[in-house]
Amino acid sequence: MINEIDAKLLEKIADLTGKPVGAFNIRKDSGCEARQSTEHIEITSKTDKEGIEIRIKDGTKGEVCHIPVIISKSGVSEMVYNDFFIGDDCDVEIVAGCGIHNTGCNESRHDGVHTFYIGKNSRVHYAEKHYGENGEKADGKNVMNPQTVVYLGENSTIQMDTVQIRGIDSTKRMTRFVCEAGSEVVVTERLLTHGQQEAVSEMEIELNGADAKSRVISRSVAQDQSQQLFYPRVVGNAACFGHVQCDSIIMGDARIRSIPEIAANHPDAQLVHEAAIGKIAGDQLLKLETLGLTAEEAEDTILKGFLA
């Protein structure tokens, strides 16, 4: 049964209001709350371990598949394996994400491994939002550790957008892409930590085929005493192009480590990395104050824009 809190979580993580259209699988407190396959997208349960398999037929275009996870019981701990088999010549959107509403003092934890096998000439847009909140007087920790592995077939593309704004006390993200000839990866990562939160994001992109391309844009804000670690690595094993950009705003007593790495094993690999950590610039705040915003509103506007 989807209650009011669940509905709010679903809206936060997947922009879902009401019953989703198309294929979907809603996982709640380690069980399957609702599922629907379509003519082109089939969702089945795994038989050997927790998780689902999503099979998308060749040539599927313009369809969206929602697979949100919600945890509303305190103390739930789960490890889930979801595999995506995307055929050739597809153009699809997959909306994942996890929302935790922790009402107790126990840790709620979702660990997930998503593995994508993307066929030739296919385009995939993959969105993953993480959101956590605690009920009144509840201080249980919210933990999420997502692993994503993507195998890109020739001339396929994936755009992966991840968002984690507040609420998750500890996260360790591991993301890996293996790219065949002509394929393209675009990753945008948005992260805001506060309080005592900790976040680690490791990424490895292997550009194995000629003309493979990758672009990583990571923007993060660390507030209070929170800590962040970024470790994106791009390995060029062919005539390829890779660009990594990590920008962080540091506030309060937070700590950020940003370690972009590029490695070329081919003379025609063009790899670039940029990383910057800094405070909100004083002249940005002053400019917005001259527009009539208070100092707090100005800071909020800058952070919202930065993480948009």
Added chain:
Amino acid sequence: MLELKHIHYSVTTPEGVLDILKDINLVIDDHKLIVFTGPNGGGKTTLAKIIMGLVQPTGGQILFNGQDVTNLSITERAKLGISYGFQQPPRFKGITVHDLLLLSAGEEKLSKDRCCQYLTKVGLCANDYLDREVDVSLSGGEVKRIEIATILARNSQLMIFDEPEAGIDLWSFARLTETFEQIHRQQDATMIIISHQERIIQLADEIVVVAGGQVANRGTTEEIFPLILANTLGGCPVLQKEESK
């Protein structure tokens, strides 16, 4: 009306106290176009920043429409109707031109037509710029013109522009001077423009020459402009010596 009474601003350096502004007294009537000009380092920008609240004076009083605003914050002064166009505006990652215009206008929605009006006045096309982020992808001149457009969108009673011509190409500059002229003609706002440009100086009702932290001279364009031109040697003994040869 803006009144500056005995404005002082000094800073402490290892060598001692340095006076940046020394007893500035000015009254600026409504709907006037005033140009602050004078040598670099003379105190023009500091004076303008003191009016906006970006710099707090070490002495004196600022009255805006009769209200003492000396101790008001930047935000409070902005809400009273003072706006300020920075000489070197900041850039914002992730904030678009449309976002900035929206914040400037203080409205939840702003039609494309209105955005277009503000941008056209600074020589930019809304179609090309509205969705662009005000970040390093824009040139210095583009950021500067967007900055001026935000001041136009503020539609405030007192507009201060710090060297609006700096970094702007000749064509956009011509458009910009027309915009200043139009605002002035329609009596829409009081404008204080820090400028060294003859074309802008000639638009002014009054020129205030700020030099050495003081109002060195003030008067109409006809009175002051010839004096500026006559003093191009700037008191430099080397140049004056060469001139006398």
